[in-house]
Structure formats: C-alpha cells, structure tokens
Amino acid sequence: MSDPSDAKRVPIPSAFWTRGEVQVALSREDAGALLRLVRQRTGASQHAIGAAIDMAQPHVSGIMRGRREVTALKTWRRIADGLSMPNEARRMIGLADSDWVYEGGIRRSSPLSSPPGDLWSAPRMVRDAAEMTLRDLMKRREALAAGGALVVGTALTETLEHWLLPTDAGPLGRRTIGDGELMRIEAATVAMRHWDDRWKLGIRRKAVLGQLSEVAELAEVFQPEPVRSRLFMVMAELAKISASMSYDAGDHPSAQEYYTLALRFAHQAGPEHRLYGVGVLADMARQMLDLKRPQDALEISRLALDSAQAHAAPGIVLALLRTREGWSYARVGRAEAWRRSVAQAEDLLDNEDGSSEVPEWARSFDRAELAGVVGARYRDLAAGTEDRAARTRYATASADYITQALRLRAPEKLRNRAFDLIGLGRTYLVLGEPGEAASAISRAASLERTIGSGRVRRRLHDWYTESAAYHRDPAIAQLRDELATTLLDGQSNLKETA
Known part of the structure; x- marks a missing residue:
C-alpha cells in the first residue's frame, strides 16, 4: 500500500504517543479508542482522519463508535502509516518498524540526518525530548535497558562546545498557556527534584519522564516571553532529573542523553540561565570521571569553567569546577596539577563573601x-x-x-x-x-x-x-x-x- 501524501497527514505531536490513554489503547489494540484520542487531541475531523489512513468517513465513524473492530494486520498497517506512528508504538500492536519517519509533515528517511547546529534549535530539542521519553516510557519496567552507545572524545566535546554560542530562538507555532498553569508545572518540577534518592526508579522515574513529555507537547508551539523561557527551564530541570535517575541506576548512555538535552534546553531558555547549564556540565564531568574517562572530564570541566567565568559565577561555583578539574588530573597521576587545582578551590571558598546569589545546584558544595x-x-x-x-x-x-x-x-x-x-x-x-x-x-x-x-x-x-x-x-x-x-x-x- 502506498503512503498517504503529506498533504493528507494529520499533524500529531510526538508527545501524543507517550500519553497513558494512548498506550492503553495500543496495548489493547483498540483502534476505536485510538482514533477518538487522535480526534480529541488534534481536532481533526473524521473526514481528515479517513483521508490520512485511506478509509471512507463512514468506515472511520464505525470504528470510532465501536461498531467496527480492526483485527486485520493490513488495516492496522494503514492506520499506523497514516498517523505517522513512531516505531515504539508500532511494536506495541505487533507491526514491524517503519523505514520512514515524519518530521513537521515532511517524509524523511530514517535515521534523520541534521546539520550539527540544528541539534540546538528549539524545534529539534522539543522533538528529541518527545522521542526520548517515548522510547523510555515504552521500555518494560523490569528491563531497564541502556539507552544506546555512550558518546566520548571529540564527538562529545565538539557537541557540547555549541553551548558557548548565542541562542537561536526559532518559532514553533502559537498557543499561549496561562500563568497559573505554568506555576503548577513549575511546582510539580520542584517536587520531583526533591524526591528522596531511594525513589530513583519505577513509578516515580516514569512520572518524571511523563511530565517531560507533557511539557514538551506544550513547547511544540511558540509561547511569548517569559513563558517560553520558563517552559524551557522546566524541561531542562526535568531532563536533568531524568539524567540523575539514569546515572544512579547505572544506565550511563541514557544519563548522558538526558544531560545533553538539559544543557540544550537551558541554552534555549536564554543567557540568564547559563549558570544552570554550567551545573549540567559539572554533572557530565562527574559522570566521565565515574566511567574512568578523565581526559573527557577535563575537557568538559574547562568548558564549564570558561562559561562560568564569562558569566561572573560565584566563588563556590568556580571552586566546585576546580575540584572537577583537579579530580581529572589526579586520575591521570598529575599530582602537581591536582594540588594546584585544590589550592585554587580552597582559596575560592575562603574568599567567598556571600555577595553573589549561588545557584541551587551548587549550594551543597x-x-x-x-x-x-x-x-x-x-x-x-x-x-x-x-x-x-x-x-x-x-x-x-x-x-x-x-x-x-x-x-x-x-x-x-x-x-x-x-x-x-x-x-x-x-x-x-x-x-x-x-x-x-x-x-x-x-x-x-x-x-x-x-x-x-x-x-x-x-x-x-x-x-x-x-x-x-x-x-x-x-x-x-x-x-x-x-x-x-x-x-x-x-x-x-x-x-x-x-
């Protein structure tokens, strides 16, 4: 069967597929419930849905009303292709992976090939968040699989160096959320940040990923300032929490993915949030030290120091980063360089006068x-x-x-x-x-x-x-x-x- 044309495609946000009710419909192979949710979340008419999945409107109506049951694999394939269903969702209904993915209504071969700068664009960040949370939410809870291959060396540091470039804010669409809703989202994020360490996995980890997916769906459309900046900072915080949970579980590839995503979101939120990104870099350096990659840790620490000094970071922040730098030296046996970094950290703490506001992530140092x-x-x-x-x-x-x-x-x-x-x-x-x-x-x-x-x-x-x-x-x-x-x-x- 040929694919429906892009003109007939129903615009479904990537985060739609992570919603609990959608996953229930998929797990039960309930096409009627799925199509009802598509109509509810997108506002598409039965005619539009029928055009996308190559079905007549009366047939679509019958499925949505529960009068027709979809059991044939061929019909499910038509629905999956027409709705641009991601591979994780296709697997839930027993379909093979698709050779194509859809990005902004454009049909592209998978995997996507994007220029390096695009990795730091707002639309790409939001799409990556939706895809990553979709993948992780659909993992079997009892099988916490690693998220992929760990990125090391210049492939890692050259990606992170984009952090130092100016923010390029790209329009995403239009739909404004109220200040009350945004405040509730921020309060929920703070609560997740302070969850006890013993609840790093299971339901609470799923809750953080689900919240990130929900906020990513809100961010798929343009929001006025300062709503836009606050939304991206919420996503940065949620991605960092997810990274910490993955790190604690020993899933280092997933942790690195979420740390990088947190850094990208903080970058998009604006220059006033650069010190938050410095904290993410400090965590990434710590991870590299845990993985016995001291040279990578040293490069990331220096990148963090450059950014911190450029933004007049408090002495406590600089002291923390000097310990990461010194830690890297100690791991390669450079005792004198280690002692120099430690002396710098001690001097910075001694001279801290409390005149600058210390970021929340550095207050425990x-x-x-x-x-x-x-x-x-x-x-x-x-x-x-x-x-x-x-x-x-x-x-x-x-x-x-x-x-x-x-x-x-x-x-x-x-x-x-x-x-x-x-x-x-x-x-x-x-x-x-x-x-x-x-x-x-x-x-x-x-x-x-x-x-x-x-x-x-x-x-x-x-x-x-x-x-x-x-x-x-x-x-x-x-x-x-x-x-x-x-x-x-x-x-x-x-x-x-x-």
Whole structure:
C-alpha cells in the first residue's frame, strides 16, 4: 500500500504517543479508542482522519463508535502509516518498524540526518525530548535497558562546545498557556527534584519522564516571553532529573542523553540561565570521571569553567569546577596539577563573601564536600604510584581529609556520608588496615539499606573487589560474605560502561 501524501497527514505531536490513554489503547489494540484520542487531541475531523489512513468517513465513524473492530494486520498497517506512528508504538500492536519517519509533515528517511547546529534549535530539542521519553516510557519496567552507545572524545566535546554560542530562538507555532498553569508545572518540577534518592526508579522515574513529555507537547508551539523561557527551564530541570535517575541506576548512555538535552534546553531558555547549564556540565564531568574517562572530564570541566567565568559565577561555583578539574588530573597521576587545582578551590571558598546569589545546584558544595573529594583523590594518587613512601603519604592524607569530611557533613547528607565511609574503607585497604576498613564499610552498608542508591552499591562493589587481597582476615571475610548475599547480590551485571 502506498503512503498517504503529506498533504493528507494529520499533524500529531510526538508527545501524543507517550500519553497513558494512548498506550492503553495500543496495548489493547483498540483502534476505536485510538482514533477518538487522535480526534480529541488534534481536532481533526473524521473526514481528515479517513483521508490520512485511506478509509471512507463512514468506515472511520464505525470504528470510532465501536461498531467496527480492526483485527486485520493490513488495516492496522494503514492506520499506523497514516498517523505517522513512531516505531515504539508500532511494536506495541505487533507491526514491524517503519523505514520512514515524519518530521513537521515532511517524509524523511530514517535515521534523520541534521546539520550539527540544528541539534540546538528549539524545534529539534522539543522533538528529541518527545522521542526520548517515548522510547523510555515504552521500555518494560523490569528491563531497564541502556539507552544506546555512550558518546566520548571529540564527538562529545565538539557537541557540547555549541553551548558557548548565542541562542537561536526559532518559532514553533502559537498557543499561549496561562500563568497559573505554568506555576503548577513549575511546582510539580520542584517536587520531583526533591524526591528522596531511594525513589530513583519505577513509578516515580516514569512520572518524571511523563511530565517531560507533557511539557514538551506544550513547547511544540511558540509561547511569548517569559513563558517560553520558563517552559524551557522546566524541561531542562526535568531532563536533568531524568539524567540523575539514569546515572544512579547505572544506565550511563541514557544519563548522558538526558544531560545533553538539559544543557540544550537551558541554552534555549536564554543567557540568564547559563549558570544552570554550567551545573549540567559539572554533572557530565562527574559522570566521565565515574566511567574512568578523565581526559573527557577535563575537557568538559574547562568548558564549564570558561562559561562560568564569562558569566561572573560565584566563588563556590568556580571552586566546585576546580575540584572537577583537579579530580581529572589526579586520575591521570598529575599530582602537581591536582594540588594546584585544590589550592585554587580552597582559596575560592575562603574568599567567598556571600555577595553573589549561588545557584541551587551548587549550594551543597562546602568544606565538607571539598574535603571528601580531596581525600578520595589522594587515594587515587596512592593507588597509582609504585613508590611505597609516596603511597603511604598519599593514603594518610586521604584518611585525614575523609575523616574531616565526615566530621563536617550535615546529618541529613546520608548518601554523601556513605560515599565518605566507602572512600575511607578503600583508603584503609591501601594502608594495610583491614579491621578499620571493615568497620567503615559496615557503617556505609547500614546507610545504603536506608537510601537504596545504585551509585553507593557500585562503590561498595569497588571495595568488595579491592578487599579480595584480605579475604583471609576474619572481619573482611565476614563482611564480604554479608555483602555478597545482600546489597551486592547480582551486581556483576551492572551497566557501569556502555
């Protein structure tokens, strides 16, 4: 069967296919419910829908009224092609993927090939958000599959460098939403940001993705300023929350996709939101360090520093970024460059006078956080040197800094305390003190049972691997057995890398 012409195509927003009622209709193979929803959401007449799916209006009416049931695969194919149904939706009704996708009513071969600058255009961002959330919402909940291949090296940094260019706002259409509706959307986003770490997956993750999809549908049309800017910032926040959830679950490719999307949305929101984007870059650098890609982390950190300095960022922001930079140096064994970055971070914190407003994402960076990062990096230096004296010196400094971090940490910072304790446990292994290592890790494991963080479990797994050399020590042996049968059960299949 030939495709209906573009002139007959019903304009259906990409986010339509992520709606709960649409997915129910697809899962039940209920063509009547699907066509009713199409008419409801697009305002298309039965004649227009019939023209798109190559059916007479009385036939369409019969399906929508429930008098006709669609069971033939050929008819479903006609409906799917006529409604420009995305591949994820086609699979739900048992159809093969389409070789074509529709973008703004234009038929294009898949995958889409767009010039690099188009990646940062408003229409492309909104479409990408709809497609990404559609893909993730249609994943089976019990099978959190990785989102694709991780992007590294120049392919990553050259994409992110577009962040420094001016915003190119493109018109999307016209439909205004009220200030009350926008305020409710913003309030819901703030609530999602503050959800406890233990609710990173499952229904609450689906809720964040669903909210992002809904807001993307609103942003598919042009909104007047400042509504437009506020909508894009809501999408930036939701994309960043989704990235954090994916990161915590160990799904690094999806996390990187959502971080990049958050950066693009913040860019589109306008220059007054550049410091928010700097925070996204800081998170992306942290992810690269977790994935043992220190050179990529260094490039991203420098990009963030350039942007932060150009926009007169507060000292706390610059101090945080200097620790990311120094962390990268420590990972490649550049001890002097590491110490220089740490000294700069300490000076920035000492000279912070509170005269500038600190972005929300940077407010948790304080002396405790700096001490924890410094201590962990001294452990990296200790593990990377063959010089026994230097190894002991670095490890001793590591234990001192991490102990200081634990003393300074606010009681409610449970995940940070767990990271500190695991870092201390790993440092004690370097110092050859298995009893102290076991004590610190036991305390961290107790915290993990409360917070349920995938990142904490992965760090416990690191300690478990490193402690194998002390498996004959009674305290270590008992703790390893306990971890293997509780918190780390099944951890060998973690999606730590792409």
